[in-house]
Amino acid sequence: MKQIIIQFGGTGDLARKKLLPAYSALLKAGYDFHIISLGRRFSDQDSYAEHIGIAEDEVLMNHLHYVPFSMEDSISKRRLTAELQDLIGEACGIELIYYIALQPSLYESAIYDIRDIHDNLEGCQLKKKIVVEKPFGFDQESAKKYNDILLSVFEDQQIYRIDHYLGKEFMQNLLVMRFYNDVIKGIWNKHYIDHIQIIFDEVYGVDQRLGFYEQIGVVRDTIQNHILQIVTHLTMGEPVDFSPQEISHEKVKVLRSIPPITDFYLAQYASLKQSKQSSAPTPTYCSFKLTVDTFDFSGIPIYVRTGKMQKEAKSMIYIAFKHFRSSPDRSRDLPENAMIITIHPEMTIDLQINMKQPGSPWESKPVRLNFDHFNTFKVNTPEAYQQILEKILLSDKSLFPSMQEIMESWNIVSPMLRSTEVEQYDDKTLPSCAVSLIEEDGRVWFE
Numbered sequence: 001m002k003q004i005i006i007q008f009g010g011t012g013d014l015a016r017k018k019l020l021p022a023y024s025a026l027l028k029a030g031y032d033f034h035i036i037s038l039g040r041r042f043s044d045q046d047s048y049a050e051h052i053g054i055a056e057d058e059v060l061m062n063h064l065h066y067v068p069f070s071m072e073d074s075i076s077k078r079r080l081t082a083e084l085q086d087l088i089g090e091a092c093g094i095e096l097i098y099y100i101a102l103q104p105s106l107y108e109s110a111i112y113d114i115r116d117i118h119d120n121l122e123g124c125q126l127k128k129k130i131v132v133e134k135p136f137g138f139d140q141e142s143a144k145k146y147n148d149i150l151l152s153v154f155e156d157q158q159i160y161r162i163d164h165y166l167g168k169e170f171m172q173n174l175l176v177m178r179f180y181n182d183v184i185k186g187i188w189n190k191h192y193i194d195h196i197q198i199i200f201d202e203v204y205g206v207d208q209r210l211g212f213y214e215q216i217g218v219v220r221d222t223i224q225n226h227i228l229q230i231v232t233h234l235t236m237g238e239p240v241d242f243s244p245q246e247i248s249h250e251k252v253k254v255l256r257s258i259p260p261i262t263d264f265y266l267a268q269y270a271s272l273k274q275s276k277q278s279s280a281p282t283p284t285y286c287s288f289k290l291t292v293d294t295f296d297f298s299g300i301p302i303y304v305r306t307g308k309m310q311k312e313a314k315s316m317i318y319i320a321f322k323h324f325r326s327s328p329d330r331s332r333d334l335p336e337n338a339m340i341i342t343i344h345p346e347m348t349i350d351l352q353i354n355m356k357q358p359g360s361p362w363e364s365k366p367v368r369l370n371f372d373h374f375n376t377f378k379v380n381t382p383e384a385y386q387q388i389l390e391k392i393l394l395s396d397k398s399l400f401p402s403m404q405e406i407m408e409s410w411n412i413v414s415p416m417l418r419s420t421e422v423e424q425y426d427d428k429t430l431p432s433c434a435v436s437l438i439e440e441d442g443r444v445w446f447e
């Protein structure tokens with residue numbers, strides 16, 4: 001079946017950095033589809049290709065059509081309809097994939113524009129799908145409203161809600177590691193795990209994306225979606241199989257077992273100047289503690305810290321296991337066993353265990369058993385967006401959160417969205433509130 005992707009926001013940051021490279025990779029891997037890329041800032045295909053840096057990519061350029069497009073503009077709509085009609089031609093059995101990568105304030109008008117355009121197309125066996133970027137809404141209420149609008153034009157099966165973290169290899173790996181290793185399965189519960197830390201630190205600030213980020217903040221940008229999806233992958237029960245329905249069923253159970261988060265701190269880095277005086281500064285950093293009240297995980301604190309303008313980019317999960325024993329010579333406590341899952345800069349998993357210090361009389365030392373993804377498999381895994389787009393082309397919904405997951409996630413972060421208390425932190429330092437969050441419990445962040 002012929003497939004045409006209609007890329008709203010084709011001139012934006014996401015399209016330039018992630019989507020166009022992923023389309024290029026998929027075309028080179030043998031997929032055959034066309035892309036109609038939309039934007040306002042370029043008037044023709046040549047200047048678009050040159051500015052966006054794809055003019056030399058012959059394969060991509062042979063499948064790409066740039067169309068100047070402005071939302072809710074009748075001339076733009078007619079232009080796009082004509083371009084689509086031209087591409088459809090006399091062919092029978094065509095799938096149109098509408099992909100919205102716009103600022104959230106434009107989502108609604110985009111859906112109505114799509115309805116008008118699609119209804120005016122003529123063709124035999126025209127099918128449609130829609131892909132929508134995160135954040136899905138601003139809170140639970142707006143997410144529901146947005147979904148209702150989507151459902152007035154598309155069926156749920158045709159809607160792909162993106163959280164590109166689900167396209168990351170480490171997320172899929174977490175499920176295989178947890179459910180297909182009986183040793184790990186046996187210790188992955190409250191009897192063995194002491195606590196979990198999730199650390200996602202970025203070195204960059206909001207840069208040119210201030211206008212966009214100002215409306216969003218760290219909770220909507222990463223916590224409601226990426227971080228809570230990581231939590232589900234760490235704590236969900238084993239699905240009957242890895243079908244989208246079964247995975248989602250288990251994730252929803254986890255999300256419904258997490259009470260709305262009340263133990264949290266929000267902060268903003270000092271050099272961020274707000275372009276307009278809002279009632280509260282946009283939070284760029286958040287640290288919080290949550291619990292998953294299921295039989296296996298109740299009582300295990302999960303500490304999370306994530307945000308911008310940090311000294312070092314760090315993406316990792318630290319699983320600390322309970323320890324009851326003192327060292328072999330009984331002189332001190334043993335360091336805890338731990339699993340350290342590093343996602344950035346490299347994907348590695350380390351198991352920290354205690355071994356005997358050579359030459360010493362029964363002195364122990366923590367050492368690490370290491371799995372290095374690249375060294376083991378000798379391949380770079382495809383970028384998350386490539387995996388996500390491939391699934392969309394194949395109509396496979398396994399890497400997309402369901403609407404129920406999204407609604408439950410909004411509920412969990414709702415106290416954070418209401419909070420107006422935002423501390424300031426010096427650029428490139430960890431906010432003091434993040435330090436105290438974990439120290440209050442007698443623990444420290446893993447370094």
Ligand SMILES: NC(=O)c1ccc[n+]([C@@H]2O[C@H](COP(=O)([O-])OP(=O)(O)OC[C@H]3O[C@@H](n4cnc5c(N)ncnc54)[C@H](OP(=O)(O)O)[C@@H]3O)[C@@H](O)[C@H]2O)c1
Nearest residue numbers: 009010011012013014039040041070071101102133134135
């Ligand atoms: N950037 C990322 O790394 C990233 C990562 C994950 C998810 N996302 C999501 O992707 C979406 C887009 O983000 P982005 O960073 O690409 O935003 P962006 O750089 O601000 O791009 C916005 C796009 O919207 C277009 N646009 C704005 N107003 C328009 C109008 N009235 N009519 C038609 N087009 C209009 C812009 O076109 P012109 O400028 O040509 O007018 C541009 O192509 C957001 O939902 C974001 O949350 C982004």
